[in-house]
Amino acid sequence: MNAFVAILRRDLLLAMRRKSEMLTALFFFMIVVSLFPLGIGPETALLRRIAPGVLWVAALLAAMLSLNRLFAADHQDGTLEQMTLSPTPLSLLVGGKVLAHWLTAGLPLVLLAPVLGLQFDLSSRALGILMLSLLLGTPLLSLIGAIGAALTLGVRGGGVLLSLLVLPLYIPALIFGAGAVEADMAGLGAGGHLSLLGALLALGVFFAPWAATAALRIALE
């Protein structure tokens, strides 16, 4: 457990010392979301209709921006070898890295989403559901992304390949996440969508670190 905390602390510390990477993804999210109301015009009914999808798609893309750095730096400087040789299971250390990725790349999106949602004339209730769906969904994005990042480690042009690999896997999170807000606005209740999102997250927490570890071991050989 000590090693898990050490990895988490180290990655958070590194993110704090290289704030630009984190802020770039955050500004990307803000700008992409803000372009839609500007492009479509002040038609509130239409804006309300597209808001969940736009915010969720922008969140997917923003969370993906920092993914190819997730293991690449560790691979290059030899830290990954040391992690493999740790008596602590590698999947636990990978879990620590994923948690750090979510705290620096996912959680800020969750906190920023309601502010951006105001541009789409969403009610405060819909904003709450949006935040909740992102809170359940963004950790899933980090977890699935870690598998993709591990699989493309050391591959030339891995960045583009990573998005081709990971974006299709993000589809369930997108459907249930955006669907939760839409269902609530239609008066159907978001409970079902959120439960499914939660189930996906539970599945991801269990399997993703293990799958990413298997991929890392292949990359290290």
Add this chain to the structure above:
Amino acid sequence: MLQAHGLACVRGDRRLFSGVDLAVAPGQWLQVEGANGAGKTSLLRILAGLSPAAEGHIEWEGRPVAEVRDDFHARLLYLGHAPAIKDDLSALENLQTSAAVGGRPLDEATALAALRRIGLKGREDLPSRVLSQGQKRRVALARLLCGQARLWILDEPFVALDVGAVDMLCGILNEHIGRGGMLIFTSHQAVQLQGNGARLELTR
């Protein structure tokens, strides 16, 4: 005790080495020699369990490494070509993190003492990106001073070190062997270590 029988390494369709037998008992050292590209690093990586051998098997304390992997890794200290140093962290943070990941958390006083002994006094809190190659190497080598690993596997530990540091490192290695530790390393330099040692020349 680490023993290996009939190790072979294949890269692509090239056979780097085959039929390598070695044994390192407590208080012994083994220097792996060979021309560039002879497979020294590959051999060390295989011994450390980072990559699988094409042929042969490795035993730790008389049992196959695959069976006692966690115990083996708890007693192993491997320093590879890449120093595993993060440029944005200070020497102290780097040392403490790598020790904790290796399963042996360090308190600040011990870590500072190790860094001072390795010759980084006054540089403990500088970000590693401003350190020179040799100083970064020293940060990595400071891990040797603070752990109870029995087996050290060091890939070119003398690279980028100045004359004084080479002497100091030899002292540290001798101490380790004197305590009954085991050491496997590669080097192009003729290093004089005390105790019971052997050299292994890798040829195709």
